[in-house]
Structure formats: structure tokens, C-alpha cells
Amino acid sequence: MTARWLSLLVVLLLACSSSPKTSTGRTERETDSVIGQSQIPGASAVKKALDASDSSRNRIAAQDSIAATP
Helix, strand or coil, rough: HHHHHHHHHHEEEECEEEEEEEECCHHHHHHHHHHHHHCCCCHHHHHHHHHHHHHHHHHHHHHHHHHHHC
């Protein structure tokens, strides 16, 4: 159980960084996507967070386009 929480903590800390990873050359989004597709504990939470982020980004873009229309 402790290993599961530790893994989740590591995933969350990785999700907080905003610069490209110099060791892998991947962006934060790419890294989170790979983690979300894996079988490690907590991966489904990362996938759900990415889905929620995408949904929010799309909703905000739609609202912005409506506001920009004269």
C-alpha cells in the first residue's frame, strides 16, 4: 500500500514540472500521456486528469470564440 502512494506521489510531482525533460526530450504532456497509458498504480488518475484538462481547454476555447464573434 505504501508503494502505491509513493508511486502516485512521484507521478504527481512529475506532472508539476513544465519544462521539457532533458533526459528524454519529451514534453510534460507527452510524459503524462505515456504514464497514463501504463499499468503502474495511479496511471488511470493521470489519464483522467489529462482528459479533464483537455475538456476544460476545449470548453474555454469555445467560449472565447463565441465572445470574439461580433
